[in-house]
Amino acid sequence: MLTIKNLHAEVEEKQILKGINLSVNAGEVHAIMGPNGSGKSSLASVLAGRENYQVTQGEVFFSGLNLLDMSPEVRAREGLFLAFQYPIEIPGVSNINFLKTALAEIRAHKGLPPLDAKEFLRLSREKQKLVEFDAQLVNRSLNEGFSGGEKKRNEIFQLAMLEPKLSILDETDSGLDIDALRIVSKGVNKLRSENNAFIIITHYQRLLEYIVPDFVHVLYDGRIVKSGTKELALELEEKGYDWLKEEAREKATTI
Amino acid sequence: MTPSPSIPLFEEVVNGFNKLSVSGGTKKESSDLRRTRQSAFEKFRSLGGFPSIRNEDWRYTNLARFLKDEFTIEGWGGPETPAPDASLVEKAHIAGLDCYQIVLVNGSWDGTVTGGELPKGIQLLKVADARQDPALSVYFEKQAGWNEHFANLNAALFTDGIFVRVEAGVVIEKPLHIIHIYTSENNLLVQPRNVWVINKNAELSAIESVVSGGSEGGIIWVNSLSDVLVHADARFHHTMLQTAGTGVRLVQQTSVRQHRQSLYNNFTFTLPGAELVRNDLQTRLEEDHTETHLYGLYLTTGNQLVDNHTLVDHQKPHCFSNELYKGVLLGQSTGVFNGKVYVHQEAQKTNAFQQNNNLVISPKATIDSKPQLEIFADDVKCSHGSTVGQFSEEALFYLRARGIGEEAAKGLLINAFAFDVTEKIRIPEVETHVNELISLHIPTNHA
Numbered sequence: 001m002l003t004i005k006n007l008h009a010e011v012e013e014k015q016i017l018k019g020i021n022l023s024v025n026a027g028e029v030h031a032i033m034g035p036n037g038s039g040k041s042s043l044a045s046v047l048a049g050r051e052n053y054q055v056t057q058g059e060v061f062f063s064g065l066n067l068l069d070m071s072p073e074v075r076a077r078e079g080l081f082l083a084f085q086y087p088i089e090i091p092g093v094s095n096i097n098f099l100k101t102a103l104a105e106i107r108a109h110k111g112l113p114p115l116d117a118k119e120f121l122r123l124s125r126e127k128q129k130l131v132e133f134d135a136q137l138v139n140r141s142l143n144e145g146f147s148g149g150e151k152k153r154n155e156i157f158q159l160a161m162l163e164p165k166l167s168i169l170d171e172t173d174s175g176l177d178i179d180a181l182r183i184v185s186k187g188v189n190k191l192r193s194e195n196n197a198f199i200i201i202t203h204y205q206r207l208l209e210y211i212v213p214d215f216v217h218v219l220y221d222g223r224i225v226k227s228g229t230k231e232l233a234l235e236l237e238e239k240g241y242d243w244l245k246e247e248a249r250e251k252a253t254t255i
Numbered sequence: 256m257t258p259s260p261s262i263p264l265f266e267e268v269v270n271g272f273n274k275l276s277v278s279g280g281t282k283k284e285s286s287d288l289r290r291t292r293q294s295a296f297e298k299f300r301s302l303g304g305f306p307s308i309r310n311e312d313w314r315y316t317n318l319a320r321f322l323k324d325e326f327t328i329e330g331w332g333g334p335e336t337p338a339p340d341a342s343l344v345e346k347a348h349i350a351g352l353d354c355y356q357i358v359l360v361n362g363s364w365d366g367t368v369t370g371g372e373l374p375k376g377i378q379l380l381k382v383a384d385a386r387q388d389p390a391l392s393v394y395f396e397k398q399a400g401w402n403e404h405f406a407n408l409n410a411a412l413f414t415d416g417i418f419v420r421v422e423a424g425v426v427i428e429k430p431l432h433i434i435h436i437y438t439s440e441n442n443l444l445v446q447p448r449n450v451w452v453i454n455k456n457a458e459l460s461a462i463e464s465v466v467s468g469g470s471e472g473g474i475i476w477v478n479s480l481s482d483v484l485v486h487a488d489a490r491f492h493h494t495m496l497q498t499a500g501t502g503v504r505l506v507q508q509t510s511v512r513q514h515r516q517s518l519y520n521n522f523t524f525t526l527p528g529a530e531l532v533r534n535d536l537q538t539r540l541e542e543d544h545t546e547t548h549l550y551g552l553y554l555t556t557g558n559q560l561v562d563n564h565t566l567v568d569h570q571k572p573h574c575f576s577n578e579l580y581k582g583v584l585l586g587q588s589t590g591v592f593n594g595k596v597y598v599h600q601e602a603q604k605t606n607a608f609q610q611n612n613n614l615v616i617s618p619k620a621t622i623d624s625k626p627q628l629e630i631f632a633d634d635v636k637c638s639h640g641s642t643v644g645q646f647s648e649e650a651l652f653y654l655r656a657r658g659i660g661e662e663a664a665k666g667l668l669i670n671a672f673a674f675d676v677t678e679k680i681r682i683p684e685v686e687t688h689v690n691e692l693i694s695l696h697i698p699t700n701h702a
Contacts, residue, residue: 049655073655073658076655076658084656092671097667101663105658105660
């Protein structure tokens with residue numbers, strides 16, 4: 001589904017990603033962990049098409065298409081979804097109209113007509129229930145005055161509504177209390193299927209107790225320095241990141 | 256100041272005024288009203304005729320390029336008023352709104368009311384008749400706030416318009432929709448004079464729409480003067496929808512006087528089209544405990560020059576005023592906002608708030624925003640603020656990351672920006688209508 005080859009990217013002439021290689025197949029959940037400033041969120045931003053990042057080397061294919069050639073909206077319509085670390089508040093744009101517009105654009109891209117008001121309402125109710133999202137929030141202005149947890153749950157609600165192929169969750173667990181974390185994870189687990197895939201970016205192992213990944217990668221200094229299965233996450237929890245930093249440094253000096 | 260004789264319109268109005276005194280058109284008016292015309296015209300001349308950028312109130316609104324054209328004056332033996340064009344009436348139609356509707360063509364009403372029979376307690380008259388009625392003459396005589404060039408010109412030369420009066424204690428349930436159509440084959444100066452009298456404890460909601468004919472006609476300069484008197488405990492909700500086309504130059508002065516415990520709400524929406532719009536909205540709080548809300552939204556495109564001058568004159572204690580004007584500027588358009596709040600020494604316990612926010616979308620668009628507070632009382636709460644900004648890149652990216660195209664995302668953000676003003680509209684059908692007008696005018700190419 002997603003193939004990243006030797007991806008290098010910079011922001012304001014500062015090299016952030018220094019050669020990422022990663023393959024994600026349908027049905028898989030990949031966790032990307034790593035210390036602060038290792039490039040985790042930058043990778044998410046580059047994949048979603050944030051304009052202040054410049055790709056300097058490498059390529060990314062998404063469902064066989066060159067992802068880096070697409071505008072952010074086309075990436076979304078092709079089925080890529082970024083759950084934001086800091087969802088934006090947009091007063092005056094209602095949550096529901098925003099979703100209606102987004103869904104209509106995604107459907108149009110697939111050659112489908114927009115849902116009529118009744119179908120849309122039914123879908124919205126079904127998904128609200130699925131991810132335990134408060135109906136009151138649906139009719140409010142987009143994220144305006146939402147608590148941190150409500151904003152993150154809104155991201156998962158949007159994810160449920162738009163049914164992307166690949167979802168990237170950028171530190172969705174940050175700022176969540178244990179109950180919110182459980183609700184968000186439950187939602188994601190219900191949405192997991194053999195046709196879609198998830199990349200979960202997180203600093204802590206905690207989220208991975210609820211959303212069990214197939215693969216765990218450790219990002220450090222713009223590169224994936226170690227990959228493994230869910231046991232790697234436990235090891236990191238126990239030992240921290242320092243031993244990996246050491247390893248990475250040794251590797252760099254031997255080269 | 257010496258009037259510049261090189262302005263053809265100046266020559267025309269001088270000739271027009273001379274003709275007026277000999278034509279006998281004002282013969283049936285009271286001698287006081289005739290004197291008012293004379294002194295207003297002298298005032299216009301002594302102010303130097305039409306204003307230039309040397310006048311502080313016109314510093315950012317240069318009329319020079321608009322005053323080059325020749326115009327004839329409507330009325331006093333001018334061209335016949337055409338019948339209302341159905342397609343123009345349709346253009347101003349507000350879907351689903353249950354209202355009384357009248358249509359004025361170049362300031363002249365044919366007496367027809369649609370939307371049901373007018374209830375008792377509201378009176379609508381042609382100004383052409385009302386100005387000759389000795390009992391009403393007083394409403395056309397010297398009013399406060401005619402310190403303006405254009406107001407004096409109108410006061411000297413007006414022929415027609417609409418006179419609306421609501422009797423004391425009467426609440427008019429359905430809104431009154433006035434459609435002002437401006438259309439002419441030749442260049443024309445039209446000077447409608449409108450008078451609103453809302454008597455004690457009465458209530459009225461009115462919507463005034465301005466529309467114009469196609470661009471193939473002549474240029475129409477509309478110099479409109481409205482005097483509004485809101486008596487004690489009365490409530491008047493006044494909405495202006497300015498949607499005239501490119502051939503229109505619109506100068507609208509609205510002079511409001513409020514008495515004890517009265518409420519005046521004004522909504523002014525200026526949408527793309529007219530090449531020049533100058534609104535002078537002046538509210539004089541002549542008695543205590545009044546409440547005033549002024550909401551404005553201007554969405555400008557092309558070469559438009561849209562200027563909103565407002566004055567809130569706090570003369571007495573315990574009055575409340577709140578003003579919010581928002582602007583969205585596209586193309587090479589220019590916006591001007593000048594909001595003056597004057598708090599007299601006597602006006603203790605005044606609450607006066609003012610805010611002007613602008614979204615400048617095109618690199619070639621400009622805005623001149625000038626809040627002006629003059630406070631002479633010491634126990635007051637007053638605030639003002641002015642902002643100029645662009646699209647939030649973060650918000651734009653968030654919308655695009657959900658599949659919404661760049662143009663559609665900008666449209667959503669413009670509507671969202673306008674929302675603070677549009678949500679204040681008390682009539683849902685009008686709110687929907689305004690939102691649709693905004694969406695309609697958001698061009699797909701902002702360059």
